[in-house]
Amino acid sequence: MADLTVFLNGEYLPLAEAKISVMDRGFLFGDGVYEVIPVYAGRIFRIEEHLRRLNNSLTDIRLDNPYTPQEWQAIFQPLLVSDKDQSLYLQITRGIAEKRDHAFPEKVTPTVLVMCTEVKPFEGKFTGIKAVTLDDTRWDLCHIKAITLLANILLRQEAIDEGCAEAILIKQGYVTEGAASNVFAVIDGVLMTPLNNGAILAGITRDVILELAAQNNIPFSEQVIALEALQQATEIWVTSSTREIVPVVELDGLKVGDGKPGPLFRRMDTLLQAEKQAA
Numbered sequence: 001m002a003d004l005t006v007f008l009n010g011e012y013l014p015l016a017e018a019k020i021s022v023m024d025r026g027f028l029f030g031d032g033v034y035e036v037i038p039v040y041a042g043r044i045f046r047i048e049e050h051l052r053r054l055n056n057s058l059t060d061i062r063l064d065n066p067y068t069p070q071e072w073q074a075i076f077q078p079l080l081v082s083d084k085d086q087s088l089y090l091q092i093t094r095g096i097a098e099k100r101d102h103a104f105p106e107k108v109t110p111t112v113l114v115m116c117t118e119v120k121p122f123e124g125k126f127t128g129i130k131a132v133t134l135d136d137t138r139w140d141l142c143h144i145k146a147i148t149l150l151a152n153i154l155l156r157q158e159a160i161d162e163g164c165a166e167a168i169l170i171k172q173g174y175v176t177e178g179a180a181s182n183v184f185a186v187i188d189g190v191l192m193t194p195l196n197n198g199a200i201l202a203g204i205t206r207d208v209i210l211e212l213a214a215q216n217n218i219p220f221s222e223q224v225i226a227l228e229a230l231q232q233a234t235e236i237w238v239t240s241s242t243r244e245i246v247p248v249v250e251l252d253g254l255k256v257g258d259g260k261p262g263p264l265f266r267r268m269d270t271l272l273q274a275e276k277q278a279a
């Protein structure tokens with residue numbers, strides 16, 4: 001990390017020299033949005049979809065996108081290396097205000113940060129992970145990829161404290177998503193995932209999986225999933241750009257299926273790896 005170069009407000013700087021004001025609204029209020037974009041051997045995966053989601057997040061928090069898609073591409077390029085898999089982290093805050101006030105400041109320039117770090121395959125992918133169900137204590141605007149992540153952080157930490165790698169969140173008896181992932185379950189032979197209805201982040205990995213299911217005649221459905229149905233699932237997965245597809249082999253201390261990564265996980269992971277290669 002020490003020799004990492006980052007992009008901050010128009011400049012490429014060593015990480016140690018990248019500084020922002022304590023008056024930045026991202027720091028004071030968590031007033032900003034972000035994206036995490038996977039890069040495979042120098043090729044940015046699903047860039048259009050990620051930039052579209054960024055645009056949606058910015059619109060929802062009433063900030064203008066400071067760059068066009070072409071400009072974003074140009075900003076990313078110097079941070080990429082061709083011999084590694086990486087993760088691009090992009091964050092935009094409302095910028096630096098003169099005083100701390102909840103209301104939007106007038107005429108501020110957004111703060112823009114882009115960093116790119118190396119990623120290795122997530123170990124839990126091969127063995128499966130344990131997950132715990134927790135009450136979804138987050139706000140109603142979970143479709144916005146906001147940097148305001150305190151609820152997600154507390155939920156993920158609670159899962160870790162219970163010896164699990166992820167929290168699966170339940171709102172009024174129904175599954176929403178993971179603390180930092182979307183959720184899939186195989187129930188009665190159908191690959192199911194909760195509806196994209198504002199209570200979840202519209203995961204790009206989720207979309208890729210649904211696309212691959214459709215292309216490969218895998219029965220799937222976007223629908224409400226009650227906690228009781230999740231408990232009957234033969235497979236459960238959590239998905240994200242950094243972890244791809246991770247099988248959950250134990251939920252709330254009970255085995256999922258036979259307690260090993262399931263056959264549909266293996267098939268979908270193979271399809272996803274091929275999709276990455278082809279992109």
Ligand code: PDD
Pocket residue numbers: 036152177178179180181182200201202203204205206239240241242
């Ligand atoms: N998070 N839901 C939540 C709450 C998330 O934080 C994420 C990813 C996802 C999956 O989205 P995608 O497939 O587009 O990565 C769903 C990122 C990786 C993070 O916060 O680091």
